[in-house]
Amino acid sequence: MTTFKKGNVLPDAGGYYGEYGGVYVPECLIGPLQEVTDAYQRISRSADFIAELRYIRKHFQGRPTPVSYCKRLSDQLGGARIYLKREDLNHSGAHKLNHCMGEGLLAKYMGKKRVIAETGAGQHGVALATAAAYFGLECEIHMGEVDIAKQAPNVARMKLLGAKVVPVTFGLRTLKEAVDSAFAEYLKDPVNTIYCIGSVVGPHPFPMLVRDFQEVVGIEAREQFLDMTGGLPEAVTACVGGGSNAMGIFRGFLDDPTALYGVEPLGKGPKTGDHAASMTYGTPGIIHGFKCYLLQDKDGEPLPVYSCASGLDYPGVGPEHCYLKDQGRVQYVTALDTEAIDAFFKLSRLEGIIPALESAHAVAYAMKLAQEMKQGAILVNLSGRGDKDLDYVIENYGFGTPE
Structure with a gap:
């Protein structure tokens, strides 16, 4: 088998992995996403951020x-x-807490007051609600009605942890629609809110950010x-x-x-x-x-x-x-x-x-x-x-x- 040298070259400056990735979003989101990118590149390399994340991983996770x-x-x-x-x-x-604690810590360093996300199985929602409780942040989770019915225990956990769970009632009422709904809500207040996507998907920098924390x-x-x-x-x-x-x-x-x-x-x-x-x-x-x-x-x-x-x-x-x-x-x-x-x-x-x-x-x-x-x-x-x-x-x- 030919080995693959991962290096640190991807994504490129445009957020692409070869022909995939990028930033295909409304103009009004370009600024907030660039803010997250710049903050992540600056903050995640600081000694204070790294030390705090290591402490969290060992003593909390x-x-x-x-x-x-x-x-x-x-x-x-x-x-x-x-x-x-x-x-x-x-x-x-689940593994989801690895990036949620990183995203929550980044939100804290950026001075954000609220985190928002989608969830399917509910593990990302629980993890982000956990991170929000740890850092003292407001938390809003969008979840399709079909998944809410299938994943009742995780819905209860999110609510117990203090998160607001928003049922998504349009389309197939599952994960894809939950992402649509959460992004629409994020657009209303990107100044005080950070979107914490649940996987290595979405516009740049989210695939990079989640990958690095995972x-x-x-x-x-x-x-x-x-x-x-x-x-x-x-x-x-x-x-x-x-x-x-x-x-x-x-x-x-x-x-x-x-x-x-x-x-x-x-x-x-x-x-x-x-x-x-x-x-x-x-x-x-x-x-x-x-x-x-x-x-x-x-x-x-x-x-x-x-x-x-x-x-x-x-x-x-x-x-x-x-x-x-x-x-x-x-x-x-x-x-x-x-x-x-x-x-x-x-x-x-x-x-x-x-x-x-x-x-x-x-x-x-x-x-x-x-x-x-x-x-x-x-x-x-x-x-x-x-x-x-x-x-x-x-x-x-x-x-x-x-x-």
């Missing part, structure tokens, strides 16, 4: 999160060994895996919706001869159209202020998308992922709902770890890959825990088949 070996699951599959990077043990239950996952995982096994994994898998958890762990291994797999939600299958596999079936287009692979109609409008995992049902994907796909450094593959559900139950029963449905997609592909590889090691980014999904899974799939 509980980082570093561990790497766990799945012995029983590996033994049952009879192939490559499977390991998990345990972002489910990050405070608030890179800690890959840095930790590489060091931990070397310490644990004396070598590097043959493969790394991570689920991809917008792509923040995947970008975080991939960044640690881009320079290594490790195969990287981004696992998209194939939902009910390609023939049904009920999926959100943007990299697999999309074409370059523009959504939410940036260019990426997009599931779109002949007029360039985003198509309806679906996944059993609310955090993955987005018709676009992060621009850096699109660049890595074109460069051939990362392979983007898929997992069906049924495969993710099977992985959800197997990991729960065999390892005592209940994964988020989003993360279960990465586990599902790792299980398949382990049997194909026969030997070696696979590291899965277990991006979140599945507490939020229990009601949905039990209502639709019961308690699974005992192992």
